[in-house]
Amino acid sequence: MKMTTGSVARRLALLSSLFLAATLGGCQTVQTTQAGAVGVDRPQRMALSAEEVNKASDQAYQKTIQQAKKKGVLNRNAAQVQRVRAIAQRLIPATAAFRKDAPGWKWEVNVITSKEVNAWCMPGGKIAVYTGLIEQLNVTDAELAAVMGHEIAHALREHGRERASQQVAQQTIIGIGAALLGIGDAGASLANVVADVTIGLPYSRGFETEADRIGVELAARAGYDPRAAVSLWQKMLKAGGGGPPQILSTHPAPESRIQDLRVYSERVMPLYQSAKR
Numbered sequence: 218m219k220m221t222t223g224s225v226a227r228r229l230a231l232l233s234s235l236f237l238a239a240t241l242g243g244c245q246t247v248q249t250t251q252a253g254a255v256g257v258d259r260p261q262r263m264a265l266s267a268e269e270v271n272k273a274s275d276q277a278y279q280k281t282i283q284q285a286k287k288k289g290v291l292n293r294n295a296a297q298v299q300r301v302r303a304i305a306q307r308l309i310p311a312t313a314a315f316r317k318d319a320p321g322w323k324w325e326v327n328v329i330t331s332k333e334v335n336a337w338c339m340p341g342g343k344i345a346v347y348t349g350l351i352e353q354l355n356v357t358d359a360e361l362a363a364v365m366g367h368e369i370a371h372a373l374r375e376h377g378r379e380r381a382s383q384q385v386a387q388q389t390i391i392g393i394g395a396a397l398l399g400i401g402d403a404g405a406s407l408a409n410v411v412a413d414v415t416i417g418l419p420y421s422r423g424f425e426t427e428a429d430r431i432g433v434e435l436a437a438r439a440g441y442d443p444r445a446a447v448s449l450w451q452k453m454l455k456a457g458g459g460g461p462p463q464i465l466s467t468h469p470a471p472e473s474r475i476q477d478l479r480v481y482s483e484r485v486m487p488l489y490q491s492a493k494r
Contacts, residue, residue: 249375250315254488255430255481257374259423264382267340267375274340274377281345282327290330294348301346302326304362304441308369309342311438315373315431334456338368340377354452359436359445366439367432367446374431376424429474430481437489443482450475 245263252258285291292298305326312319322342329347334354336346350356350364371377433443454471 247375250373250431253315253431253434254485255434257427257430259427261375261379262382263375263378265378267378270375270378270381271341273381274343278325278339278343285327285329292328293330294328297348297351298326298328300358301328301344301351301361301365304358304365304439305344307439307441308362308366308435311435312369312373314434314438315370319373334453336364336368338365338372340372340375342369342372344368354449354456356449356452357445359441360449360452362436362439362441363432363443363446363449366435366441367428369435370428370431371424374424374427376428379424425474426477429478433478433482434485434488437482437485438492440489440492443485443489444479446478446482447475450478 324342326344331347332349437443
């Protein structure tokens with residue numbers, strides 16, 4: 218059907234109204250974590266419940282693990298697996314400082330053989346560390362704890378749920394617009410969205426800063442020197458040959474990130490000293 222200029226304008230006006238209704242009425246403000254010693258207390262708005270995101274996350278996680286098994290890259294090095302899981306066992310109890318429910322999550326920890334320098338923690342406590350991170354950076358236990366603490370922090374703050382809420386809202390608006398304009402379906406399953414925002418896409422600068430700060434506190438409470446986060450990022454900067462200017466990146470610029478980590482690792486040093494006793 219051919220649309221006139223007037224009909225297109227009316228449909229776009231309706232789309233704008235629906236957009237406002239979806240963004241303003243479909244979200245709720247939640248408190249995912251306590252502020253901790255590092256003081257992370259930004260209000261968060263969610264359009265998706267924790268239950269539905271955790272269910273979708275489990276589906277995405279099982280698919281990822283099955284694919285790794287099929288390729289023969291899951292938990293191939295027993296010593297590396299033991300090392301990573303031992304660090305996780307010290308970090309997990311420390312999560313109670315931010316969320317009382319977190320130590321009781323159904324945690325799983327795996328190592329995936331890959332040259333990629335990466336790690337992630339899906340909602341609900343499903344952790345994967347890539348061997349490229351361990352081997353290419355030759356990380357110490359404290360540096361590995363810094364990485365894992367950072368990724369766990371994303372799960373504690375439910376950054377995946379927050380990102381997925383944003384993605385689903387956008388897809389809803391796109392889907393409504395496509396229907397109004399007669400151009401078909403633009404949706405995606407929630408499990409795919411969760412996998413994408415957890416593993417595929419970089420987090421925003423704000424999310425990364427929150428995870429950095431919570432991560433150093435988790436490491437300190439677990440008895441790992443939080444200053445290792447600084448040496449870790451110095452290694453990453455050296456290995457990566459620098460990065461784009463901060464204004465052009467979804468992550469904090471390496472120099473800014475290192476400076477922030479210095480400040481917050483010093484702030485949690487008393488926790489580290491107490492944990493060592």
